Amino acid sequence: MANLTVDRAEALARAEHAVLGEIHSSSEAYDNLAHLCDIIGDRFAGSASEREGAVWLRDRAAAYGLRDPRLQTFAHTGWTRGPVSVRIIDPVDRAIEAISLPYTPAADFEGEAIWVGQGEQDDYDRLSPDACQGKIVVSWAESTPPPGGHASHRREKTGRALAAGAKAFLFVNQNPGMMAITGSLTAGFVGELPALGLPRESGDYLRRLIERGTVRLRFSIASTFGDTTSHNVLADLGPTTRDGAYLIASAHYDAHDIAVGATDNTSGTVVVLEAARALKKVEDLLPVPIRVILFACEEIGLLGAWHYAKHQAADLDRCRFVLNVDSPVKSEPGSESLSTCGFPELVPYFERLGQELHYEFEVKDRISGYADHFPFSVAGVPSGTLGSKPVAGMVGRGWGHTAADTVDKVNPKSLQAAAALVARLLLRAAYDAEFPGRHRTKAEMDATIDASPIGWYVRRFGRYPFQPTWA
Numbered sequence: 001m002a003n004l005t006v007d008r009a010e011a012l013a014r015a016e017h018a019v020l021g022e023i024h025s026s027s028e029a030y031d032n033l034a035h036l037c038d039i040i041g042d043r044f045a046g047s048a049s050e051r052e053g054a055v056w057l058r059d060r061a062a063a064y065g066l067r068d069p070r071l072q073t074f075a076h077t078g079w080t081r082g083p084v085s086v087r088i089i090d091p092v093d094r095a096i097e098a099i100s101l102p103y104t105p106a107a108d109f110e111g112e113a114i115w116v117g118q119g120e121q122d123d124y125d126r127l128s129p130d131a132c133q134g135k136i137v138v139s140w141a142e143s144t145p146p147p148g149g150h151a152s153h154r155r156e157k158t159g160r161a162l163a164a165g166a167k168a169f170l171f172v173n174q175n176p177g178m179m180a181i182t183g184s185l186t187a188g189f190v191g192e193l194p195a196l197g198l199p200r201e202s203g204d205y206l207r208r209l210i211e212r213g214t215v216r217l218r219f220s221i222a223s224t225f226g227d228t229t230s231h232n233v234l235a236d237l238g239p240t241t242r243d244g245a246y247l248i249a250s251a252h253y254d255a256h257d258i259a260v261g262a263t264d265n266t267s268g269t270v271v272v273l274e275a276a277r278a279l280k281k282v283e284d285l286l287p288v289p290i291r292v293i294l295f296a297c298e299e300i301g302l303l304g305a306w307h308y309a310k311h312q313a314a315d316l317d318r319c320r321f322v323l324n325v326d327s328p329v330k331s332e333p334g335s336e337s338l339s340t341c342g343f344p345e346l347v348p349y350f351e352r353l354g355q356e357l358h359y360e361f362e363v364k365d366r367i368s369g370y371a372d373h374f375p376f377s378v379a380g381v382p383s384g385t386l387g388s389k390p391v392a393g394m395v396g397r398g399w400g401h402t403a404a405d406t407v408d409k410v411n412p413k414s415l416q417a418a419a420a421l422v423a424r425l426l427l428r429a430a431y432d433a434e435f436p437g438r439h440r441t442k443a444e445m446d447a448t449i450d451a452s453p454i455g456w457y458v459r460r461f462g463r464y465p466f467q468p469t470w471a
Contacts, residue, residue, distance in 0.1 A: 008287075012431045015282040019423045022278040023416055029274040030412040032060065033267060036253070037260035037407050044257035045188075045297040046078035046228035053253055054231040057273070057294050064277040066235035066292060073231050074307040076188050076297065076468070079103050081257055082222025086196065090216040091209065096202040099258065100195075100221055101154075101171060102184040102300055107194035110218040111136045111167050115210045118143060119157035121456075124164055133165035136217055138206055141171050141181050141197075142396040150453040151396070153370050154183045155465035159457050162192055168219065169195040172203025174395040179402035182256045187301025187468045194221055197401075230254075230296035232304045237279060238286035238430070245320040246289040247429055249275065249422065250305070252298030252326065252372055255405075261299075262407045264400040268325040269294055271415060275423035288320070288430045295372050298326075302372055306471040309375035316376065321429050321437055322383035324373040325422060329410055330388045330398055333417035337362040340384035341377040342448045345436050353428055359421060362389065367452035369464050375471070378464070380445055382437025386422065388414075 023029075040056060041049040054071055061069035079102050086098040089110065112135050117123040119139030124132075139161070145151040152160075154171060161169045173181035178199045185191035196219075198206075209215045233253070238246075251268035255261025276292045295304035309316065328336055340346045344365040354360040368374065373383040391398035399405045429435055440448070449455060449464075457465050 008431060011285050012427060015285040015427055016424055018282050019278040019427070020420055022281055023274060023420045023423065027412065028277060029270045029415040029419055030410070032270040032273060033262065033410060033415065034407055036266050036269070037262050042257050042260050043254045045254050045300045045303070046076065046230055047257070050230060050254055050296060054233050054296065057233045057253060057269070060273060061233065061235040061276070061292065065280050066237050066276055069233070069235040071231040072234055072308065073229055074303070075227065075229050076303050078226050078228035080224045082106070082224060084196065084222070085220045087218045088209070088215065089218050091213060096198070096205065097178065097180060098170070098196040098198050098202060099180045099182060100223060101182060101197050102256070103186045103189065103191045104195045104221060104223055105191050106223045107168070107219055107221045109167070110216060113138050113206060113210055113215045113217055115207050119160060120152055121160065124160055130165070132161065134167050136168040136170060137161040137164070137166040138170040138172065138203065138210070141173050143174060144390050144395055153465065156454065156457055158185065158195060159461060159465065163460060166193060168193055170198055170203065170206070171195060172198045173200045173402065175398065176200050177404065179404050182258050182401050184300040187466050188297070188303050189469055190225060194219065196221070230304065232296055232308055233294040235276070235292045236289055237276060237283050237292070238289040241289065243318070244288065245318055246291060247320055247426055248291050248293060248322040249426055250293040250295060250322065250324045250372055252295040252304065254296050254299050256299055256401060259401070259403045259405045260407070262405050262410050263330050264327045264397070264405060265298070267329045267410055267415060268327060271328055271419045271422055272325050274415070274419035275426065278419070278423050279426065286430055290426055290430065298372050301466045301468050302374060303468055305372035305375045306468055309379055310471060313379065316379050316381050317439065319376070319381050320435050322373055322376045322381055323422065323425060324371055324383065324385040325418070326371045326385050327387045327400065328418040329414035330391050332411065333414050334359070334361070335389040336386055336418060336421055337364070337389055338384055338386045339368060340365045340382070341373055342367055342440065342445060343382045343384070343437055345438065346382060346384070349436050353425065357424055361421065367449055367454060369454050369466050374464070374466070378445055380440035380442065382439065386418070
């Protein structure tokens with residue numbers, strides 16, 4: 001940014017001041033979040049409420065004056081939840097609370113349960129090679145990664161259970177409060193094994209029984225699958241040129257069927273929309289175009305992002321940076337965290353921007369295959385996701401992926417702070433003709449991913465953990 005001319009520096013300063021004033025003097029982001037959650041509902045992939053949400057978001061983009069707001073429709077396999085029953089049949093006879101993980105197949109069976117702790121490779125290494133063969137593997141859900149470390153995602157934990165010969169998989173929330181946890185078993189295809197989400201209390205009860213001796217469970221799971229469609233929401237602002245660099249600002253607007261997803265990720269959706277609304281006020285000062293994309297079907301395998309990246313591949317070589325926003329307000333203002341994905345040269349760049357903006361935020365580079373930036377990273381496009389640090393006193397996702405992810409968990413000031421940060425980062429990237437993010441070749445990204453914590457999964461199963469069969 002030091003190479004800006006006086007005129008460009010003045011234009012950037014004018015744009016930033018106008019955007020900050022617009023965002024911090026408006027309740028628009030919170031009003032939009034309340035409408036999406038309280039009126040439209042969960043917006044689960046392929047559902048009527050997801051379609052209603054797409055149309056409403058397109059119309060909001062039009063009301064804000066964004067250019068050519070439109071829907072990008074794609075087909076996929078939908079899943080519908082049915083009744084579930086889980087019963088301990090030995091050493092006691094007792095029902096426990098559980099819900100299906102999306103895309104679990106229907107099942108009726110019984111079997112012996114085995115506890116694998118966090119479900120990391122070290123946990124399996126402590127067991128005999130055939131310890132899980134034909135059994136029901138019980139694992140804690142996602143943990144909070146240690147500083148600089150990795151905590152496995154649900155897909156990695158189910159992958160290890162599959163590799164160990166498991167018959168079924170139970171995923172236990174680490175946060176108390178009888179909050180059964182959900183999360184898609186696959187990326188939009190029928191699951192490889194039956195899988196359920198449990199509240200901590202149910203899972204901890206199973207753990208205690210397993211530590212005493214043999215535990216057998218009886219399951220009944222109803223699930224249905226069928227063809228459906230979903231819609232990405234697209235709009236543009238800034239110059240109308242179709243050549244030269246551009247930016248993408250994105251978020252997913254879908255949630256899970258058991259919750260309205262206020263933090264994950266209605267908050268990210270309204271933050272991106274609010275940043276775009278404010279930037280529209282200074283559109284004549286934008287030096288490059290910005291494409292706003294609100295993705296569908298992130299929660300079931302990044303389907304909307306994979307579809308867009310596949311069908312817009314010819315244009316991605318011009319994309320300077322993809323700024324995805326996912327769960328940016330789990331904590332208080334100032335707790336934002338930006339994770340780039342295989343582009344370590346961007347860490348010092350964004351750290352320096354935080355200092356220049358007098359609003360420092362955490363920046364790190366790590367390969368994460370579980371947010372909508374990832375299909376762009378695979379394509380070699382500099383990208384990352386802006387989220388936030390975990391809720392103090394909670395583990396992993398906190399309220400996320402449970403029925404407790406509701407509007408009352410969102411601080412309106414956090415929405416304003418995150419929207420202001422997104423708008424300013426987009427402005428800085430737009431004005432920086434020497435943006436340091438370098439596009440990677442496929443061979444370079446393949447090598448980076450292979451060396452990452454999900455490399456083993458790709459080698460074992462021949463696909464990324466959250467990749468649909470058609471991508």
